[in-house]
Amino acid sequence: xxxxxxxxxxxxxxxxxxxxxxxxxxxxxxxxxxxxxxxxxxxxxxxxxxxxxxxxxxxxxxxxxxxxxxxxxxxxxxxxxxxxxxxxxxxxxxxxxxxxxxxxxxxxxxxxxxxxxxxxxxxxxxxxxxxxxxxxxxxxxxxxxxxxxxxxxxxxxxxxxxxxxxxxxxxxxxxxxxxxxxxxxxxxxxxxxxxxxxxxxxxxxxxxxxxxxxxxxxxxxxxxxxxxxxxxxxxxxxxxxxxxxxxxxxxxxxxxxxxxxxxxxxxxxxxxxxxxxxxxxxxxxxxxxxxxxxxxxxxxxxxxxxxxxxxxxxxxxxxxxxxxxxxxxxxxxxxxxxxxxxxxxxxxxxxxxxxxxxxxxxxxxxxxxxx
Amino acid sequence: xxxxxxxxxxxxxxxxxxxxxxxxxxxxxxxxxxxxxxxxxxxxxxxxxxxxxxxxxxxxxxxxxxxxxxxxxxxxxxxxxxxxxxxxxxxxxxxxxxxxxxxxxxxxxxxxxxxxxxxxxxxxxxxxxxxxxxxxxxxxxxxxxxxxxxxxxxxxxxxxxxxxxxxxxxxxxxxxxxxxxxxxxxxxxxxxxxxxxxxxxxxxxxxxxxxxxxxxxxxxxxxxxxxxxxxxxxxxxxxxxxxxxxxxxxxxxxxxxxxxxxxxxxxxxxxxxxxxxxxxxxxxxxxxxxxxxxxxxxxxxxxxxxxxxxxxxxxxxxxxxxxxxxxxxxxxxxxxxxxxxxxxxxxxxxxxxxxxxxxxxxxxxxxxxxxxxxxxxxxxxxxxxxxxxxxxxxxxxxxxxxxxxxxxxxxxxxxxxxxx
Numbered sequence: 001x002x003x004x005x006x007x008x009x010x011x012x013x014x015x016x017x018x019x020x021x022x023x024x025x026x027x028x029x030x031x032x033x034x035x036x037x038x039x040x041x042x043x044x045x046x047x048x049x050x051x052x053x054x055x056x057x058x059x060x061x062x063x064x065x066x067x068x069x070x071x072x073x074x075x076x077x078x079x080x081x082x083x084x085x086x087x088x089x090x091x092x093x094x095x096x097x098x099x100x101x102x103x104x105x106x107x108x109x110x111x112x113x114x115x116x117x118x119x120x121x122x123x124x125x126x127x128x129x130x131x132x133x134x135x136x137x138x139x140x141x142x143x144x145x146x147x148x149x150x151x152x153x154x155x156x157x158x159x160x161x162x163x164x165x166x167x168x169x170x171x172x173x174x175x176x177x178x179x180x181x182x183x184x185x186x187x188x189x190x191x192x193x194x195x196x197x198x199x200x201x202x203x204x205x206x207x208x209x210x211x212x213x214x215x216x217x218x219x220x221x222x223x224x225x226x227x228x229x230x231x232x233x234x235x236x237x238x239x240x241x242x243x244x245x246x247x248x249x250x251x252x253x254x255x256x257x258x259x260x261x262x263x264x265x266x267x268x269x270x271x272x273x274x275x276x277x278x279x280x281x282x283x284x285x286x287x288x289x290x291x292x293x294x295x296x297x298x299x300x301x302x303x304x305x306x307x308x309x310x311x312x313x314x315x316x317x318x319x320x321x322x323x324x325x326x327x328x329x330x331x332x333x334x335x336x337x338x339x340x341x342x343x344x345x346x347x348x349x350x351x352x353x354x355x356x357x358x359x360x361x362x363x364x365x366x367x368x369x370x371x
Numbered sequence: 372x373x374x375x376x377x378x379x380x381x382x383x384x385x386x387x388x389x390x391x392x393x394x395x396x397x398x399x400x401x402x403x404x405x406x407x408x409x410x411x412x413x414x415x416x417x418x419x420x421x422x423x424x425x426x427x428x429x430x431x432x433x434x435x436x437x438x439x440x441x442x443x444x445x446x447x448x449x450x451x452x453x454x455x456x457x458x459x460x461x462x463x464x465x466x467x468x469x470x471x472x473x474x475x476x477x478x479x480x481x482x483x484x485x486x487x488x489x490x491x492x493x494x495x496x497x498x499x500x501x502x503x504x505x506x507x508x509x510x511x512x513x514x515x516x517x518x519x520x521x522x523x524x525x526x527x528x529x530x531x532x533x534x535x536x537x538x539x540x541x542x543x544x545x546x547x548x549x550x551x552x553x554x555x556x557x558x559x560x561x562x563x564x565x566x567x568x569x570x571x572x573x574x575x576x577x578x579x580x581x582x583x584x585x586x587x588x589x590x591x592x593x594x595x596x597x598x599x600x601x602x603x604x605x606x607x608x609x610x611x612x613x614x615x616x617x618x619x620x621x622x623x624x625x626x627x628x629x630x631x632x633x634x635x636x637x638x639x640x641x642x643x644x645x646x647x648x649x650x651x652x653x654x655x656x657x658x659x660x661x662x663x664x665x666x667x668x669x670x671x672x673x674x675x676x677x678x679x680x681x682x683x684x685x686x687x688x689x690x691x692x693x694x695x696x697x698x699x700x701x702x703x704x705x706x707x708x709x710x711x712x713x714x715x716x717x718x719x720x721x722x723x724x725x726x727x728x729x730x731x732x733x734x735x736x737x738x739x740x741x742x743x744x745x746x747x748x749x750x751x752x753x754x755x756x757x758x759x760x761x762x763x764x765x766x767x768x769x770x771x772x773x774x775x776x777x778x779x780x781x782x783x784x785x786x787x788x789x790x791x
Contacts, residue, residue, distance in 0.1 A: 084531035181413065185772070250525055251597045259523050259776050336597040337525035339773045340434070 015043050018050040023148060024309045051310075055150040059314045060140050060290055060321075068286050068325070069279055073102040076329040083333040109275035117180075117268055124177035128170055129269070129276045135166040136283045143290050144218045146300040146313025157215040160291060161205055164246075167284055168194040171255075174277065175265030186264020189340055190255035193245055196347035201242035203355035207235040208295045210362030213369060221299035228296040231365060235358035236296045238351060240327075243292065245347065247285040249328055251335035252343050256281075285328060286321070293320035396442050397428055405430050410437060415775065417445045424786040427764075431772055439767040439775075441760055447790040454750040459485060460713035462750065464555045469754065470788045471552060472515050472537070473730045474544075475501070475508030478557045480727035481750075483638060484736045485559045485716075488723040489694065493639075497561035497689040499677045502640040503574060504547060504556060506670040506677075510581070511540045512730035512783075513663045513670075520660060520780030521592055524601050529592035536584055543574045559713070560694030565686050575678045578671040585667065593664060602657035606766040606778035609654055618762035619755050620732020622782060625662045626654035632728035644676045656781035663783070717745050731755040731783055756789030 011017060015036075025032070032049070036042040047053055055061055074089060078097065081088030089098035116122055139160040141150030153159070168190055175187025211231055212220045229236040245252045256264045266277045293299055297320045300313025308315065338346070395402075395414075405412050409432075416426040426442035450469065454462045466481045467474045479501060486493065493501075514533040521529025541551045547566050548554035556563050592598055608618060613626035623630055631648045633641045649665035651658035695712055720742030727734045732755030739749040763782045767775060 080527060084528050085535050086531065253525060254773075257525060257773070259525060260773055333528045334591065334595075335526065336521070336529070336592075336595060336601055338597055339601060339771060341771065342600055 015046045018046040018053075021051050022046065023049045023051055023054050023311070025311050026309050027307045051148050052150050055145070055148050056141065059145055059148065059318065060143050061150070064318065065137075065140070065283065065286060068322070069282055070100065070102045071322075072282060072285075072325050072329060074099050075326065076332060077101070079326075079329060080333045106275055109272045112271035114271035114273050115268075119179045120268060121177040121179060124173065125268075126273070128174045128177060129273050129280075132167065132170040132174070132277075132280055135163050135170065136280060136287070139163050139287050140290075142217065143287075143294060144221065144299065145317045146221075146310055147218075148310060148314065149218060152216075152218065154214070154216040154219075156217045157205065157209060157220070160217075160287075161202060164284070164287060164291075165198060165202075167280070171265050171280075178265065178268040180268050182261040182263075182267045183265050186255050186257075186261050186267070189257075189261075190248075190265060192340060192344060193248070193252070193255055196344050197242045197245035197351075200238050200347060200351040200355040201246065203352075204235040204238040204242065204358055205295070207232055207355070207358040207362035210359065210366045211235075213366060217294050217299070221294060221301060224298040224301060227298045227301075232358060232361050234354055234361060236292075238355045238358055239292055239296065241351060243285070243288045243324075244328065244331065245343070246288060247281050247328070249281075249285070250332050251338050253337050254340050254343055257337055285325060289321045289324040289328070290317070292324050293317055297324075395428065397440055401430075401440075408432075413772070417442075424790075425784075427767075427775070429767075429772070429775070434771050434773075436767050436770055436772060436775070439764045441764050443760065443786060444790055446787045448787075450791045451750055451752060454747060456746060458714065458745055459716045459718070459747065460558065460709070462747070463558065464553060466752065467553050467555065468787075469791055470512070470729070470731075470785065472511035473508050473788075474552060474554050475505035475557070476727055476729040476734065477508075478555065479505055479639070480725050480729070480734045480736045481738075482557050482559050483727065484723045484725040484738045485718065487725060488718040488721065488738065488740065489559065491560050491691045491693045493561055493691055494688045496565070496681065496684045496686070497691075498640045499681050499684065500547075500562055500566050500689070501557055502644070502677045503571075503674050503681075504544070504554070504562075505639070506673045507540055507544055507547075507574070509730045510667050510670045511537050511544075513667050514540070516663065516731075516780070516783030516785075517588075517592075517660070519783065520777075521598075523776035523780035524598060526592060526595070526598065529588070529595075529598070532584075532588050532591070536581060536588070539577045539580055543577045546570045546573055558690075559716070561690035565689045568686070571678050571681055575675060578674050582668070582671055585664075589664075593661070599657060601774075601777050602660060602781060603655060604653075605656045605774050606770055606781060607653070607655045608762055608766050612765065613654060613762060616762035616765050617758055618732075619758040620728065620730075621649075621662045621666060622659050622732065622759055622762065624649065625651045625659040627652045632726050632733055636726060638727070640677060640680070641673075643680070644673055646673050646676075656777050659781040715745055717743065718747070729755055731785070731788070732758060752791055754788045754791055756785055757791070760784070760789055 019036070032045065035045045048057060057063060078088040089101035092098050092104045093100050116125060142153070142156040142160050143149070144152070144156075171190050172187050172194075175183040175190065208220075208228055209215050211228065212223050214220060214223070248255050256266065261267070266274065269277055294317075299320070300317045302312065302316035305312040305315075402412065411431040413429045413431055414426055415429060417424050424445040426445070428440040428442060429436055430438040448468070450465060453465060457465065463478050463481060467477045470477050514537045518530045518533040518537075521527075521533070544554055545551050547570055548556035548563075550556075608616070608622075608626050610627045613623050613628060618626065627650060629648055629650050632638075634648055646669050649662045649669065651662050695708075718738065718740035720740060722737060722739045724735065724737045727736070734755055735751070735753040737749075737751035738747050739751075741748045759782060763778070763784055766778055766782075770778065
């Protein structure tokens, strides 16, 4: 009995098991084949190219996340600067236009003192910015790029939406643990905004589930011969506006309004802790952009590139995600900040109505398909 | 014990207690009353990203401001007291310090009080150049305030563009006076130097550049729906309230009162030029902003007209012969005439008052002279910021906490100017 279990385990972590389900890239296949024959290196290469591990480490996981974080913060600053007749980040790595500015800022945060003020709830104050990475990073496992996916399940979409909905709870907890007036006001604003965007957001996702008749993201991508944004543009609009609200970007940068409440829930953080909480919004933006590209833009669909094999959907999906993120970054230089009550009125009336319309369109399409 | 013991790094564990007794300029009763009524006291400032160097004590019920009490004075520089120990001419640079961009109007008020005392008539050419300088300052100040309003609303493009647009204005002032901001160019009896024709032509071209660029600013900020949503019907002051609380300048005109010192008691060249007084009826934050935007266009028109007039006035005579007092070499003695002419300036006995329309409103100077010393006995300065502080605080009542920044920006309140 035990021997059988050990045998199963060994089989599960064996190189052959990894090689059964491997990312195939015809362009560099000879190199990979050579590497696989080297004893230890071969094992590591097989592990990395094993599709679930590839999803975790390369795309949409760690490596892409880091690249996107570096790029989008730089790009947002550079774009805003260009619109505002400035130059933006330039001095660090001058020949590349200061593209590693975010990395330099991160390093600076590392060497700054982390101040924990007297009134803070110390354990929560220190733990929560790290714990929040669980709901922020977990959805990446469920998002497919072609055949590359971390965990393949028919309930991927509800799981991702549920986990993403957990993030504001952590932010509210952060504000509570900070125990400061500005953090308190910011926390209340965050809670209000959370309720306001959550219902239209979920309704737009439900509309798309109705359109495709499934919640399995791989199947959703396969069904999109016509992209979802054309099938149900109303749902796409609601999803986009909810994304702006959820990532608290202008014009809905209400919980963190720095001129009013000085970064709201995050006001008391300093050093690397601030670096961590600052990137949360960008990571959430990345996940929602991935979700948007899966639901509305056809995910990894695109014309196949034979030389790249399984990597082609990855590239298509990356490009679509970046397009969504760039559109989100562009908003910062156009809009002023709405007031909390104005944002709430917008989401509880107009957005709720049009999200109901989106669900109706989805239901109609669903009935049409069944018939 | 080794010799190096004394050099070792020591940990000093000094317990630092935050101050327990804090001074707040409000009665104890106010705090207790707020506590009993479940209200929230929020101190905005003095080191707050949105408030500048002023503290506003807010009593908040939920999200609504019940009462706002200002606590100004953090940048008080005792200008009035300092002025009592300086020569009349040395007070000019002192007076223009509080208002960053408003140098033209601020010095003009002080200098006109002195001219009134001495009974000097200013040469025609100097009058027009003073008008140009005052209007350039007005444009600069309004652009500065528009930028601050934009950053209060979180609109960073609306912050950067006016500050960039301010640069041509500053460049024009540099070419006229030699300094970017604090020019001290206006002196009793005229201006310091004549301005050559090329410079005036440059200033005229700057007005066209500004007009073109302001169109873009209008698209991205002034007509932006999110900006209108934030400013419209916020911080309303009715006509009666605005008069009662003593609001001045563009903020009074935004409430429907057509009062402009330039129109009521014209000084310099204003009565010979053709311009309008922009007035709005709503009295909300948006109209306070729009009135100032319209004033920028009026100022551009005034500058163009003044420069056109200057074409026909011969160059050279820019200081009144009365103040030169027979010192004929003044025009060639660039380094010496200032000391010779103004070093021993004594005003006759009495009190002399001048009203000026500075960018943010009425500016009052009152100089009291004892008739024998070469320093003023007393200089009273009341800046527009100080005048409309009461109206600003009253307009906060009943608004939301997030509106504080919008109303603050719409008034263009500038603590150094108000605190003097």
